[in-house]
Every structure is written in C-alpha cells, then in structure tokens.
Amino acid sequence: MSSPSISDVGSRLFQEYTTKTPQKLKLIDAYLGYIMATGVIQFVYCCLVGTFPFNSFLSGFISTVASFILGVCLRIQVNPSNSIIFKNISVERAFADFIFAHGVLHLVVLNFIG
Amino acid sequence: KSRTKGSQAVVSTQSTGGEPIREIAAEVGLEVDEPGTAVIDHMNYDVADTGNHVLIVAGDFTSTEVIVGASPSPVLFHGVGMAADSENPLVIDILRASDTAYSHSPDQDILEYPLAIGSSLLLVAGMQARNNARVVVFGSHDMLSDKLYNAQAQTVASTTSQEAGNRGFVSAVADWALKRNGDLRFSAIKHNKVGEEPSDAAYRITDDVEYSIIIEEMRSGKWAPFQAKDVQVEFVRIDPFVRLFLVPDSAGNFKVSFKVPDVYGVFQFKVDYDRTGYTHLFSTTQVSVRPFRHTEYERFIPSAYPYYASAFSMMGGVIVFSFLFLYHKDTKPAAKTE
Numbered sequence: 001m002s003s004p005s006i007s008d009v010g011s012r013l014f015q016e017y018t019t020k021t022p023q024k025l026k027l028i029d030a031y032l033g034y035i036m037a038t039g040v041i042q043f044v045y046c047c048l049v050g051t052f053p054f055n056s057f058l059s060g061f062i063s064t065v066a067s068f069i070l071g072v073c074l075r076i077q078v079n080p081s082n083s084i085i086f087k088n089i090s091v092e093r094a095f096a097d098f099i100f101a102h103g104v105l106h107l108v109v110l111n112f113i114g
Numbered sequence: 115k116s117r118t119k120g121s122q123a124v125v126s127t128q129s130t131g132g133e134p135i136r137e138i139a140a141e142v143g144l145e146v147d148e149p150g151t152a153v154i155d156h157m158n159y160d161v162a163d164t165g166n167h168v169l170i171v172a173g174d175f176t177s178t179e180v181i182v183g184a185s186p187s188p189v190l191f192h193g194v195g196m197a198a199d200s201e202n203p204l205v206i207d208i209l210r211a212s213d214t215a216y217s218h219s220p221d222q223d224i225l226e227y228p229l230a231i232g233s234s235l236l237l238v239a240g241m242q243a244r245n246n247a248r249v250v251v252f253g254s255h256d257m258l259s260d261k262l263y264n265a266q267a268q269t270v271a272s273t274t275s276q277e278a279g280n281r282g283f284v285s286a287v288a289d290w291a292l293k294r295n296g297d298l299r300f301s302a303i304k305h306n307k308v309g310e311e312p313s314d315a316a317y318r319i320t321d322d323v324e325y326s327i328i329i330e331e332m333r334s335g336k337w338a339p340f341q342a343k344d345v346q347v348e349f350v351r352i353d354p355f356v357r358l359f360l361v362p363d364s365a366g367n368f369k370v371s372f373k374v375p376d377v378y379g380v381f382q383f384k385v386d387y388d389r390t391g392y393t394h395l396f397s398t399t400q401v402s403v404r405p406f407r408h409t410e411y412e413r414f415i416p417s418a419y420p421y422y423a424s425a426f427s428m429m430g431g432v433i434v435f436s437f438l439f440l441y442h443k444d445t446k447p448a449a450k451t452e
Contacts, residue, residue, distance in 0.1 A: 024442055031435045038424050045420050053418050060421030063428045071435075095439065102432050109425050114418070 028075045032068055039064035059113035066105050074098045120247035124291045128255045129194045142241040142249045143205045144196045147217045147229045153195040153237060153253070155215035160190055161268045161275075166220040168192055171267045172237055174210040175283075178391040180296040181208055181240065183286040187279030190262045191237050193254025197230035198239060206390060208250065208287055209238035240291060246393040250291040258284055289334070290391065297332035298340060298393045305383060305399060308371055316402035317374050318410070324371035325383055327360070329395065339366025348384045351377065360385075378405040 004012075021029075039061060046057045077086050077094035086094075127135040129152045136146045152168040159167040173188035189209070195217035198205040211217075216231040218224055229235070238257075240250040256262055257280055268275035289295045306312040308322040317323060325347055331340040341362055347370060349356035355375040360368035380402055387395040414422070 024439070027435075027438055027442060031431065034431060035428070038427060042420060042424050049417060053415050056415065056418035056421040060418075060424040063425045067428045067432065095436075099432075099436065106425075106429050106432075109428075113421060113425055114415075 022080065025075060025079060028071055028078070032071045032075070035064050035068045035071060039068065053114060055112055055114050059109050063105065063109040067102070070098055070101050070105070119245040120243065122247060122292050123249045124252075124288055125249065126252035126255050126258060127194060128192075128253070131194065138249075139196065139251045142243075142251070143202045144198050144236070144239050144241070144251055145229065146196050146251070146253070147194050150219045150221075151194055151217050151229070152220055153191065153193065153211055153215055153217050153235060154220060155212060157214040157271065158212050158269050161270060162265070168220060170211075170215065171269045172209055172211060174212055174233060176206060176208050176210075176390075178206065180391040181206065181287060181290045183282060186283045186286070187276060188267050189257065189280045189283050190265055190267050190278045191254050192256040192262075193237070193252075195230060195253055196236040196239050196251065197234060198236060200234070204241050204243060206240045206242065207236050208240050209236070209283075211235040211237055238287065240287070242391075242393070244394070246297075248291050248293065250287055252284075252287075293332060294335040295333060296391050296393070298329060298387070298395050299337070300327050300329045300385070300395055300397055302326075302328040302367075303383070303397060303399055305401065316404045318404050319374055319376050319378050319406065321374045321403075322371060323374055324369060325360075326367055326369040327385060327397065328365075328367050329362075329387075330366055331392075339364065341366070344389075345385065345387050348386070349375070349381055350384050351379045351381045354384075355381070374403055378403045 042057070042061050042064065046061070051057060074094055076082060077089055077097075078091050123138075125135060125138055127139070127146060130149060131146070132149075139146045152166070153170060154167050155170040156167050158170050158172070160169045160171050163169040169190060169192045171188050172191045175182045175186050191209075195211060195215075197217075198207065210233045211231075213232045215235055216228045217235050218228045237253050238250065240248060242248050252258060262278055263281045265278050265280075266275040267278040286295070303326070304312055305323060305325045307317065308324050327347075329340040329342075329345065330337045332338075339362070341364075343359065343362075345360045345362075345368055346357055347360055348354040349372070355377060356372050358370045358372055360370050362368045380400060383397075383399040383401065385395060385397045
C-alpha cells in the first residue's frame, strides 16, 4: 500500500466531514468561520492603518478571538462523540455557559473599546 | 516703564586732550589714540586745511538712522581717532574714517603701525550698555564748534563745496545719546483666549490665543507709537515652540494670534527686541498650558470604526447563532458507511 499523500488525506477529511458531521456542529463551524473572517479583516486593517487607537483595536480583536474560543468550547461540549467525557454537562448547560460567558465578554469589550 | 538705569554721557576730546577723558572712553570700550596724534587723510582733506591734512571731510556714517538721521551730509573733522574691539557687541561706530585715513602724529615719521587705519578708525563712537545707558565720544572739539558748523566742506579732490553737515549730524547724535531718540518702552501686555476676556485660568493645548503689547518710541523728546515690522514674540517652554512677527496698528499696539502647540507645560510669552540704536526690550509673561480633560476628547474616533463594527457584529452574531442553534431540528445524519 502506498502511503497516503496530502491530497488523499485532505479529500478523505472533506468527505468524512460533509457526510458524518451532525448539522448542529456544522452550524457551529459556519459561525466560527464567520468569526475568524472578521478577526482576520480587523488584523489586516490594523497592520495597514497603524495601531491608533490601540485600545479599540485590542478590544475588537479580542472580541473575535474570545468569541471563537467560546464557540469552540461549545462545539466540544455539544459534540455527541465527546459525551463520554462530558457526562454531567447537558447540551442546555453547555449553551447556558456559552451565553453567560458571552455576556461577560461583551460587557468588557464595550468598556474597553473607548 | 523706563528700561534705563544709569545715565547718559556725551563726551568730546581732541588731539591735545587729557588723560581723564581717555580713561572714560576706555571704560566704554573705546581706545583713544595718544596725545599729539591726529586723524590724517591725504586724499580727503578739506581745502581749508593748513598743510598737515588733519582737517578732513568724513562721510562714512553708520546706517542706523535713529542715531545719525536719514541721510546725513559729510562733516568736517579735526581731531583724534579711536579704535574699538571689533568683537565688542555694545560699541556702535557712528562715524568712521575713510579708507585712506590713518591715525598718527603729523610731525613724526611713521616707524610703527598706527592704532587704526581706514574704516577701523573711528571718529565718533557710541556705546549702549546692557542697562540701556548710552555714551557717545566725539574725537574732535572743533567738530562741535561754530566755526565748523558754519563752514563749507570741500575735499581737494572735488570741485563743488557743500554746507558741512556738522550741525545736523551732531544734533542727531546728541539726541540719540541723551535718549531723546531711539528709546523704547512697553506697557499693557495682554493675552487671552480668542473671544474671551483675559483670565488667570490655564490655557489648553490647541487653544487659539491672542497676545498684544503696546510699544512706544521716544522721538524728538516725545513718546510716540512705535511702528516697526520686525518685533517678534516667542512662545517658549525652554525652547520656543512658536515664533511670530507682531503686527502693529497705528496706536503702537502690537498683536498676533496663534494656536497653542500640542504640548502641555509651563510656557512664557517672550518679547526680546534688540536692535542697534534702540533700547533693548525684554519681557516675559508666564502661562500654563494644560492637556485635554477627559471629556474634551472626541467621543468616537473615525479610524476605529472597523473595531466598533466588529464588536457589535460579534454580539449580533451570537444572537443570530443562538436562535439557529436552539431552534435547529436535527435531520437524520447520513447512514454510517461500513
């Protein structure tokens, strides 16, 4: 057997992803992709225009990064294949944590954005 | 407010002049040549000279009009010359000898270099001290005499004679020396934010301020508004941040307005006017400049709009996502492939 090449791995990954992933997780993934896009746009803008006002840049950028992290945490906790690890955390509980953390995050972001 | 301390002196001497006058002149930086010497000019002596070429016609005046008048005529001179250190910033050479003149005893052979020659040899010299007191030394008594006041000046080289300018020249120089001309004083310094009354409150960075000062000049014994275009004011915090020309109006009120620089600290408005023939004006007024208060910054910074947009879009994204997540109905996943 010839060892699989990168393109083989990539296409296998893509195929498995599109067929086997539950829709709920794909929804979260789409949301994460949107967050990443806004984060990248902001970073490129800051590189072009300069860091004034730095607090606004940090606030906006950290908002995207933290949202991304919270989304990833939600995805991990909600993924049925991980249910063994997260026995006592129901989907509702995970979502409630997610929303609570977002509340704190946006409070802080609006304070720091100046 | 008078800027002068000390008093003025007008002194004259001549070839046979004594030591005390020479010492007074030396105190103010003028070295008068030794007794028995005279200013000799073999090319510019007057037709009435008796043979030694010591009665000379001199026309090399200083360009400072406040001392010698607008266009002084050549004067007759018969006396001793002076030299001053060229690096002395306080001495003013009011009347210089012409390039062909030198200072020496007319009766002796010249065996050593004279005290001074040419335009370094001064016939009438003045000094304004740092306390604005003035001294003038005339090297010739005869220059002030009625005889020369009423004489005609004609050099041997020229064919026309004109009235000697002694009367006008000496009056102008004496008026300057005695501070009837060329004295300056300032009053009424006013500074305020544009559109407001003067107050003790500190200025703020990037404020518009206006500064005005009244300067008067003594002309023929009377105070009159000073009309010069080159008076400057500096806004100094150790180094000047702003330096502008003050613009006079007909009443001698010098004004300018400018924007306070983007630097806070303790500043001074400085007017430092030092011109040959005029008293030295120096005035400083100290003011404070404060930075923006917390509420004086712009509320929203245009270059940060993308960051504002992203923060709000994250919030919007969470809301939209939550709706989708909560109301999502799972469709059966595709059957597992074996």
